[in-house]
Amino acid sequence: MRATEDTHVPDIVVRHIDEAMAERIKTLARERRWSINEVILHALRYGLGMGAGDIFSELLLEPGDIAHLTGAYDAQEQAAFQEALNALSQASPSSLAAAARTRADAGDVA
Numbered sequence: 001m002r003a004t005e006d007t008h009v010p011d012i013v014v015r016h017i018d019e020a021m022a023e024r025i026k027t028l029a030r031e032r033r034w035s036i037n038e039v040i041l042h043a044l045r046y047g048l049g050m051g052a053g054d055i056f057s058e059l060l061l062e063p064g065d066i067a068h069l070t071g072a073y074d075a076q077e078q079a080a081f082q083e084a085l086n087a088l089s090q091a092s093p094s095s096l097a098a099a100a101r102t103r104a105d106a107g108d109v110a
Contacts, residue, residue, distance in 0.1 A: 014040075 017025075028039045045051045088096075 025036055025039050025043075028034070029036045032039070034042075042051075
């Protein structure tokens with residue numbers, strides 16, 4: 001996105017960049033024949049999940065909210081899935097192992 005005469009784009013100063021990061025920015029600028037500003041803007045866009053076609057932008061969702069990642073669940077399915085995740089998070093590992101053994105002994109394999 002380029003600024004036009006009508007659009008104000010703020011300048012942001014980033015302080016305390018370590019030497020390794022500064023060198024990496026300079027190296028990328030030389031290799032790609034970009035300005036340092038272009039390298040930093042590119043890194044920020046993709047790091048924040050705002051790049052065009054950025055496959056990692058989904059990762060900005062709430063941690064553990066994997067139901068949204070595929071986009072295939074409706075609201076009712078998502079609620080049921082979240083309820084199951086909550087139940088699993090509260091169960092002790094030993095009770096889960098015991099339940100799995102009981103199911104295996106009964107021949108009830110999912």
